[in-house]
Amino acid sequence: MRRVLAFAALALWVPSAAAAQPGLGVKSKSGKELYAAYCLSCHGVDGSGISSTAHPPGVLDLKGLGPPLRGVGALSADFYLTTGYMPLADPHDQPLRTKSPFDKQEIAAVVKYVASLGHGPPVPTPHPDRGDVSRGLSLFTEHCAGCHQIVAEGGYVTNAIAPPLHEATAVQIAEAVRVGPYLMPRFPTSQISDAQLDSIVAYVQYAKHPDDRGGWSIGRIGPVPEGLVSWLLAGVALVGCCLAIGRRHQR
Amino acid sequence: MRGLRRWFIAFVVLLLGRKKRPPRFADRPRIVPPGEPDPRAEWLVLGLLLAAAAAAVGFIVAYSFDHLPHQTQYLGLALGLAFAFVAAALVVVGKRLVVTEELEEDYPLPGHPTAQEELEQLVAESGDRFTRKRLLVGGAGAAAGAIGAALVVPALSLGPLLDTGALYETPWRRGVRLVDEHGKPLLLDEIETETFYTAYAKGADKELLGSPLVAVRFEPSQLHLPAGRGDWAPEGVVAYSKICTHAGCAIALFRKPTFPVVEPGPALICPCHYSTFDPTKGGNVVFGPAGRALPQLPLYVDAKGELRAAGNFSGPVGPSWSGVRSKAPRNPS
Numbered sequence: 001m002r003r004v005l006a007f008a009a010l011a012l013w014v015p016s017a018a019a020a021q022p023g024l025g026v027k028s029k030s031g032k033e034l035y036a037a038y039c040l041s042c043h044g045v046d047g048s049g050i051s052s053t054a055h056p057p058g059v060l061d062l063k064g065l066g067p068p069l070r071g072v073g074a075l076s077a078d079f080y081l082t083t084g085y086m087p088l089a090d091p092h093d094q095p096l097r098t099k100s101p102f103d104k105q106e107i108a109a110v111v112k113y114v115a116s117l118g119h120g121p122p123v124p125t126p127h128p129d130r131g132d133v134s135r136g137l138s139l140f141t142e143h144c145a146g147c148h149q150i151v152a153e154g155g156y157v158t159n160a161i162a163p164p165l166h167e168a169t170a171v172q173i174a175e176a177v178r179v180g181p182y183l184m185p186r187f188p189t190s191q192i193s194d195a196q197l198d199s200i201v202a203y204v205q206y207a208k209h210p211d212d213r214g215g216w217s218i219g220r221i222g223p224v225p226e227g228l229v230s231w232l233l234a235g236v237a238l239v240g241c242c243l244a245i246g247r248r249h250q251r
Numbered sequence: 252m253r254g255l256r257r258w259f260i261a262f263v264v265l266l267l268g269r270k271k272r273p274p275r276f277a278d279r280p281r282i283v284p285p286g287e288p289d290p291r292a293e294w295l296v297l298g299l300l301l302a303a304a305a306a307a308v309g310f311i312v313a314y315s316f317d318h319l320p321h322q323t324q325y326l327g328l329a330l331g332l333a334f335a336f337v338a339a340a341l342v343v344v345g346k347r348l349v350v351t352e353e354l355e356e357d358y359p360l361p362g363h364p365t366a367q368e369e370l371e372q373l374v375a376e377s378g379d380r381f382t383r384k385r386l387l388v389g390g391a392g393a394a395a396g397a398i399g400a401a402l403v404v405p406a407l408s409l410g411p412l413l414d415t416g417a418l419y420e421t422p423w424r425r426g427v428r429l430v431d432e433h434g435k436p437l438l439l440d441e442i443e444t445e446t447f448y449t450a451y452a453k454g455a456d457k458e459l460l461g462s463p464l465v466a467v468r469f470e471p472s473q474l475h476l477p478a479g480r481g482d483w484a485p486e487g488v489v490a491y492s493k494i495c496t497h498a499g500c501a502i503a504l505f506r507k508p509t510f511p512v513v514e515p516g517p518a519l520i521c522p523c524h525y526s527t528f529d530p531t532k533g534g535n536v537v538f539g540p541a542g543r544a545l546p547q548l549p550l551y552v553d554a555k556g557e558l559r560a561a562g563n564f565s566g567p568v569g570p571s572w573s574g575v576r577s578k579a580p581r582n583p584s
Binding site for chain 2: 051065066067091092094146147155156157158159160180181182183184185186187188190191245
């Protein structure tokens with residue numbers, strides 16, 4: 001009986017959950033309409049944001065859903081949309097890289113609309129070719145590797161994931177540094193200049209396919225797997241030694 | 252001098268005074284076939300054991316230098332050689348000195364009185380070929396002692412055993428400027444929110460545990476500092492020691508929520524073991540293995556807008572030690 005009830009509840013819940021996905025079935029290409037369909041429920045009318053004190057509260061009567069978007073500019077909107085971080089199904093989740101439901105023109109339209117809400121920075125144009133990989137490594141070590149790990153394989157901060165940067169494009173890297181998405185700190189030009197940013201972008205691009213001078217990369221995630229492999233090799237060598245110096249007991 | 256001479260005489264007596272003691276089980280039929288003594292193998296074993304001891308002493312010597320180029324490599328080499336020599340000595344003992352035997356049956360099980368005796372006889376007879384037992388035992392003792400010492404010596408670096416006074420010293424006192432890694436003073440107006448800055452004490456060695464700071468700016472309304480620290484954060488700029496109170500790593504992570512309503516709050520995090528401190532509440536521990544709050548440094552802004560320390564840290568800097576809470580940090584005299 002209980003199982004039947006559970007199935008019935010599931011059957012009822014699934015379509016309602018699908019219906020809660022914002023903006024499904026919207027065919028419009030206009031930025032404002034796409035914003036209304038996909039973003040407005042959390043970021044409020046005209047990007048005014050919905051904070052814990054906002055009235056009326058956002059969808060599902062959740063208190064506080066999305067930050068205001070006035071003045072974030074094309075830079076921030078472009079980052080969140082091209083990475084697929086937004087639209088986000090559950091505002092309590094950490095946005096992670098997914099395939100965006102929008103195509104390129106739709107993204108451009110929404111970015112243009114969000115940029116029109118207030119004065120904000122434009123989409124940056126990094127020049128990794130002007131950067132220096134070696135300088136980038138030292139800057140990356142100083143500012144980024146604490147969370148993203150030295151070859152940008154990603155890592156953890158308490159309560160969040162620092163994503164790997166394999167798929168990040170040059171523009172997205174430059175944007176993320178200035179935006180500080182989710183829990184990442186923001187790095188203004190006083191902290192990391194545009195020239196330094198070029199070097200960091202050059203390094204992250206390099207780190208996608210580094211030449212592994214040690215031979216095996218072993219996932220490039222640090223000493224633990226490397227240690228495991230060395231123990232495995234050392235174990236085999238030790239067994240070899242045993243065979244060489246010992247003799248099998250004859251029964 | 253006299254002590255040395257005594258040792259020398261004892262060593263010579265040990266070397267020359269070898270004699271064959273009558274075997275304990277001479278009255279019984281042998282189990283293990285007799286083996287020829289092999290003095291050259293014995294010397295080889297002794298040499299290998301002494302080489303192991305020398306390598307281990309080499310480890311201690313290499314460790315005692317402060318700034319030796321390629322120190323880690325030398326340390327690894329010395330310890331590795333020590334173990335390799337011991338292993339080689341054991342191989343020689345096993346291959347050339349212990350009498351080997353071919354038995355059709357298993358060894359007698361221990362427990363039964365006669366079986367017990369047989370086992371002892373087996374062991375004694377297997378050692379028949381040793382002619383300089385004490386010398387070899389001495390050599391093994393030297394190797395074991397030296398390797399043991401090599402393994403224990405690094406523990407001395409854990410800190411002074413009795414005098415912990417130096418651990419309380421920091422370069423911060425009222426008026427000391429905060430500078431960045433290039434020595435440029437930190438200006439209040441240049442400190443932005445939602446990011447974090449590393450600062451050092453002007454004129455102090457950056458490598459000193461007490462020098463590096465992490466500075467963050469908040470809206471003053473976001474701060475809930477402990478009682479008595481109300482004026483420690485001019486315009487919402489707080490500064491904490493950058494050294495984690497757990498294991499002494501650098502606090503290299505700053506968790507900055509884009510939208511604090513649905514995201515975990517701001518935090519300073521040590522990447523080594525994820526000790527997480529709340530910079531808005533005086534650096535108290537919210538997660539992880541750290542046992543004490545991050546020491547906070549009181550700040551003020553001078554007439555030129557530069558950030559300066561208004562005193563010393565709220566607590567001792569760095570990993571904890573016995574009695575860490577008993578004294579406040581102070582300046583070197």
